[in-house]
Amino acid sequence: MISKKSSHRKSDEDAVATHHTMEIAVALMFAAVAVVVMVDSNRVGNGWASDGPEAGYFPFYVGVIMFISSGVILLTNILSKTPNTSTFVERGQFTLVLKVLIPTIVFVGLIWVLGIYLAAAIFIAFFMAWLGKYPIKTILPIAILIPLALFMMFEIWFLVPLPKGPIETMLGY
Amino acid sequence: MESLVNLMHGFGVLADPMNIVYMFVGITLGVLIGVLPGLGGANGVAILLPLTFSMSPTSAIIMLSCIYWGALFGGAITSVLFNIPGEPWSVATTFDGHPMAQQGRAGEALTAAFTSSFLGAFVAVVLITFLAPLIAKFALKFGPAEFFAVQLLTFCSFVGMGKESPFKVLTAMMLGFALAAVGLDTVTGQLRMTFGSVELLRGFDFLIAVIGLFGIGEILLTMEEGLAFKGKSAKINSKVVLETWKQLPRYWATAVRGAIVGCWMGITPGGATPASFMSYGLAKRFSKNGAKFGTGEMEGVVAPETAAHAAGTSALLPMLTLGIPGSPTAAVLLGGLLIWGLQPGPLLFVEQKEFVWGLIASMYLGNVVGLIVVLTTVPLFASILRIPFSIIAPIIIVICAVGAYTVHNAFMDIAVMLVFGVLGYIFKKLSYPLAPLVLALVLGDMAESSFRQAMLLSQGDLSIFWSNPLVGTIVTLALTMLFWPVISLAITRLRPRQATKPAVSLK
Numbered sequence: 001m002i003s004k005k006s007s008h009r010k011s012d013e014d015a016v017a018t019h020h021t022m023e024i025a026v027a028l029m030f031a032a033v034a035v036v037v038m039v040d041s042n043r044v045g046n047g048w049a050s051d052g053p054e055a056g057y058f059p060f061y062v063g064v065i066m067f068i069s070s071g072v073i074l075l076t077n078i079l080s081k082t083p084n085t086s087t088f089v090e091r092g093q094f095t096l097v098l099k100v101l102i103p104t105i106v107f108v109g110l111i112w113v114l115g116i117y118l119a120a121a122i123f124i125a126f127f128m129a130w131l132g133k134y135p136i137k138t139i140l141p142i143a144i145l146i147p148l149a150l151f152m153m154f155e156i157w158f159l160v161p162l163p164k165g166p167i168e169t170m171l172g173y
Numbered sequence: 174m175e176s177l178v179n180l181m182h183g184f185g186v187l188a189d190p191m192n193i194v195y196m197f198v199g200i201t202l203g204v205l206i207g208v209l210p211g212l213g214g215a216n217g218v219a220i221l222l223p224l225t226f227s228m229s230p231t232s233a234i235i236m237l238s239c240i241y242w243g244a245l246f247g248g249a250i251t252s253v254l255f256n257i258p259g260e261p262w263s264v265a266t267t268f269d270g271h272p273m274a275q276q277g278r279a280g281e282a283l284t285a286a287f288t289s290s291f292l293g294a295f296v297a298v299v300l301i302t303f304l305a306p307l308i309a310k311f312a313l314k315f316g317p318a319e320f321f322a323v324q325l326l327t328f329c330s331f332v333g334m335g336k337e338s339p340f341k342v343l344t345a346m347m348l349g350f351a352l353a354a355v356g357l358d359t360v361t362g363q364l365r366m367t368f369g370s371v372e373l374l375r376g377f378d379f380l381i382a383v384i385g386l387f388g389i390g391e392i393l394l395t396m397e398e399g400l401a402f403k404g405k406s407a408k409i410n411s412k413v414v415l416e417t418w419k420q421l422p423r424y425w426a427t428a429v430r431g432a433i434v435g436c437w438m439g440i441t442p443g444g445a446t447p448a449s450f451m452s453y454g455l456a457k458r459f460s461k462n463g464a465k466f467g468t469g470e471m472e473g474v475v476a477p478e479t480a481a482h483a484a485g486t487s488a489l490l491p492m493l494t495l496g497i498p499g500s501p502t503a504a505v506l507l508g509g510l511l512i513w514g515l516q517p518g519p520l521l522f523v524e525q526k527e528f529v530w531g532l533i534a535s536m537y538l539g540n541v542v543g544l545i546v547v548l549t550t551v552p553l554f555a556s557i558l559r560i561p562f563s564i565i566a567p568i569i570i571v572i573c574a575v576g577a578y579t580v581h582n583a584f585m586d587i588a589v590m591l592v593f594g595v596l597g598y599i600f601k602k603l604s605y606p607l608a609p610l611v612l613a614l615v616l617g618d619m620a621e622s623s624f625r626q627a628m629l630l631s632q633g634d635l636s637i638f639w640s641n642p643l644v645g646t647i648v649t650l651a652l653t654m655l656f657w658p659v660i661s662l663a664i665t666r667l668r669p670r671q672a673t674k675p676a677v678s679l680k
Contacts, residue, residue, distance in 0.1 A: 019603070026603055030344050037351045040366045044358075052629045055363040058621040059354040066347035069340040076340075088602060093397040100396045101595070104389070104570055108587050111574065120571040124564075132563030146568055150575060158224050160579055 012092025020083040027077065030070035037063030103127060115165030117147040176302050179526065183534030186231060186527055195228075195236040196539055200546045203243015208251055208554050212569055214244035214485075214502040215611070216387040219380040220576030222509050230513040231528050235535040237509055238489070241502055242294065242539050245445075245485045246547045247554065249286040249478060253279055254555055262445035262481040265453040269466060269473030276469050280413040281420075283551055285471050286478045288421060289428055291544045293479035296432040297439065297486035298536040301493075305522070305533070308494040312519035317626035318637050320495075322647035324620045326654065327497050330441050331609040333657030338604075345600065346609040352377040353617020360625065372585045379614040380508060380580045383501060385590035386607050388573040390597020392566055414548060417471075424475045427456045431476050435483025439499050440491055445484040452480030486536065493517055493529065497616065501608050504615040 017025075041056030041063060048054065077083065089097070103126060110119035125143035128134045154160045187193065206217035218237050225233035248263035253270035266286060273282035315323075328346060335342045355366045356376030367373040421428075431452040438448035456476035457466045466473045488499030489506070496518035498504035510517050515525055522529055547554075577590040600607060613620075631637035639645040653660070 022599070022603060026599060026605075027344075030348065033348065033351065037354075037366065040368075044361075044363045044365055048633055052360075053625050053633070055358040055361040055365055057628075058624060059351060059365060062347050062350040062354065066344055066351065069343040069347065072340045073338070073344065089397065096396050097393050097598070100393060100566065100570075104591065104594075107570070108574065108591055111578075111587060112584055116571075116575060116578065120574075123571065124567040127567035128563055131566075132561060134563075142564060142568075146571065150571070153224075154575070154579075158227065160223055160226075161582070162575060162578060163584060 012090060012095075013087075014091045015087040015089070016091055016094045017088040018083075018085045019088045020077060020080075020085050022088045023077045023084070024074060027070045027074035031067055031074065034063045034067035034070060038067065099131060103130075111163055113165060115168055116162045117151055118165055118167050120147045120150065176306055179306070179530045180302055180534055182527070183530030183532075184538075186531035187235075187534050187538060189232075192232055192235055192531075192535070193538075195232050196239050196535065196542055197546070199236040199239025200243040200246075200539065200543045201550075203240035203245075203543075204247035204250070204547060204550070204554055205243075205557070206240065207244035207247020208558055209565060209569060212572070213387050213391070214241050215500075215505050216384045216573070216576070217244060218502055218505045218509075219383045219580075220388075220572060222380065222505065222512070223576070223579035225509070226512070230510075230515060231531045233513065234506070234509065234528070234532050235539070237506055238532065238535060239539045239543070241485070241506070242536075242543045243546070244502075245294070245482050246287060246290055246543050248481075249283065249290065250547070250551060250554055251558060253282045253286060253474075255558060262449045262485070263477070264446070265449040265477035265481075266474055268453065268477075269468070269470050272467070272469035273471070273474070278469065280410075281417045281471065282469075282474055284414050284417040284548065285421060285474045287544055287547050288418065289431070289475040289478040290482040291540055292428055293432050293435050293481070293483035294486045294536070294540045297436050297483040297490075298533070298540065300436055300487060301490050301536070302533055305490055305494050305529075308490070309519040309522040312495055313523075315519070317623040317630065318640065318644050319647070321620060321623040321627050322638060322644045322651065323495055324497060324616055324623065326441075326647055326651040327491075327499075327616070328609065328613065328620075329651040329654035331606070331612075333654035334438075334441070334447065335606055335609070336447060337606045339658045341603075341605045342609055345605045345607070346613045349610040349613025350617045350620075352382070353379075353614050354621070359618075360622070372583075375581065375583070377589070377614065378580055378586070379611060380505065381577050381586045381590050382593050382614055383505060383611055384573050384577050385593025386597035386600075386611070387501070388576075389570065389591060389594025390601060392569060393594065393598040394601060395562065396566065420471060421475070424472050427452075427460065427472050427476050428479045430455055430459070431479030432483045435480035435485075436487045438480070439484035439487030441499070445481040445488070445500065448484035449477035449481040453477045486540075489536075493521060493532075494519060496619065498612065501611045504612055508615065 037059055041060035044056040045054035046056035046060035048057070103123065107119055107123040110122060113119075114122075121143045124146060125139050128139045128142065150162070154162050202221065203214075203217070206212045206214070212220075218240055221237065221240060225236060228236070245262075249266055249270070252263040252266040253274050256267050256271040270282045270286060273279065331346065332339045332342045351366075353376070356364070356374055358365050364374070434452045434455065435445070435448045438451070439445065453466075453473065453476045456472055457463045460466070460470075460472055462470055462472060485500065485502070488503040490499070492498040492503040492507050496507065496516070498507045507517055515521060515528065573590065574587050577586045578584065580586060597607065600610075627637055631640075637644075638648045
């Protein structure tokens with residue numbers, strides 16, 4: 001990993017989670033998924049019907065292998081005498097990640113309500129203003145031109161419809 | 174000889190001027206994708222795939238594969254100038270490429286990188302030209318058991334050759350298989366793991382997974398590093414290029430070694446990334462200047478770049494001949510072929526001759542075009558990299574969302590992409606490999622149906638996998654690969670005195 005450690009404040013370097021905890025959590029998640037796969041394959045039948053293997057025949061063993069391998073990861077991490085307690089993510093880093101993730105989730109929600117073009121304009125403008133601290137005169141051209149370029153490319157040039165909202169309907173698209 | 178005649182026909186297909194235009198567009202988009210964080214070969218091609226639905230399959234695959242060549246070239250630019258690998262396979266290029274740039278030899282480093290990329294790809298394309306028809310002809314005789322055996326070999330090699338923990342490889346791979354099984358089972362017509370949800374009926378499309386895992390996941394990772402681009406500027410003029418070309422023949426041995434390692438790792442799905450590290454490690458061990466590696470040796474740029482490009486190109490060989498992609502990007506190209514109604518595999522060489530040879534011919538031309546494009550446009554792309562992350566990031570996220578939506582015109586897919594993005598971020602940090610996950614998701618249905626057919630033939634008897642020498646050899650080889658971590662451990666235990674070979678640091 002090529003990482004550039006910038007000068008964070010002290011509290012920014014506190015660990016939100018250690019590798020050890022994350023390894024265990026993710027292995028547990030995998031084991032849970034494996035159980036779901038096995039149970040559902042069992043439901044549709046994992047044996048041999050008169051016309052050949054049943055629907056759950058193949059996925060069931062996928063679930064079994066996944067359960068075993070995630071179990072091994074889980075056990076080696078729990079039983080390890082030298083757990084990897086190094087930081088999985090520092091507080092400062094975690095905040096930065098959330099600063100991208102949360103607006104992106106809101107953006108995806110907005111696509112549903114406003115259509116992708118308007119949502120994209122709002123998202124780009126917000127991102128630039130909040131994280132980039134750009135003045136309005138830099139933000140506006142980018143936030144308007146990018147969705148417009150997408151619109152030209154998809155709706156007009158390639159004739160691929162993207163989700164549209166009330167504004168586009170108003171304009172007759 | 175027959176290959177050469179076919180290849181000539183292929184060049185005939187390319188004579189259409191529109192195809193040449195698509196080639197240039199593809200290369201330029203590809204370099205752009207390779208340079209930008211969060212967009213890479215796999216998800217870049219995935220996002221642009223829907224745009225090509227209106228083209229003829231030949232034009233479309235030419236453009237998409239050119240995007241791929243472009244991305245392979247583009248990764249080197251960020252590595253050398255910014256010390257940020259644009260693609261995983263260009264990490265090894267940063268070791269010597271960036272020090273060269275710091276010494277003001279960025280132009281030389283880039284010329285060396287591009288030229289050796291070109292050489293690596295060229296060797297791989299020649300290999301494809303002559304080997305692919307033979308393999309395809311051979312594979313025509315394959316039955317379901319043989320196909321499943323080859324697929325098993327593909328997946329087992331991930332376990333045997335991956336640098337990650339074999340259990341993590343297995344777990345990630347099985348997640349891919351499980352996700353592939355979601356939805357309607359085409360054989361029995363039963364619903365699997367949909368839990369009554371209509372959205373899950375369609376199952377998980379791997380294109381969505383690729384866009385999320387590689388696109389959004391990468392953006393989150395980049396953000397975490399609080400990226401500040403501090404790049405070196407590069408001037409490439411014909412004088413620098415010619416000067417560098419004069420020096421390059423000295424490193425022919427390194428280049429040949431890199432190309433061989435690359436082709437091998439590309440065909441067996443080791444992938445471009447381990448190939449580049451392996452080639453760098455070998456060059457370091459065998460070079461007279463090995464000790465100086467890491468301080469700006471041109472040889473240290475030649476080695477990984479030749480291997481990465483050779484691997485990236487030869488990954489298309491199993492994709493075309495057997496329908497088994499050697500890398501995530503090859504998997505996306507395979508997805509494209511399926512969408513256009515072309516079934517990759519041995520029959521492709523019989524039924525779609527024009528398409529196949531057009532594609533192979535475009536690999537030759539595409540790499541020449543690529544070399545010219547990158548050598549002339551480096552300053553332009555370097556300036557794109559100086560655009561701050563807070564402008565680039567939202568644009569890339571928007572592009573990813575658009576790409577995810579256009580696959581099925583489904584809003585839910587955008588949300589699914591986001592979930593995959595978070596998973597990609599966590600998996601990368603815990604070094605769960607993403608490539609086997611993606612390949613399992615792509616090949617899951619195919620592997621399952623060939624397994625079922627084989628089982629039907631034998632009425633559930635596993636011994637069908639050893640029923641003839643061919644299938645037996647492949648399956649045994651696959652199992653050897655699967656248990657390779659255990660076997661190699663046993664070998665080192667048995668010979669404790671022999672010094673373990675100096676490991677190449679991968680981090």
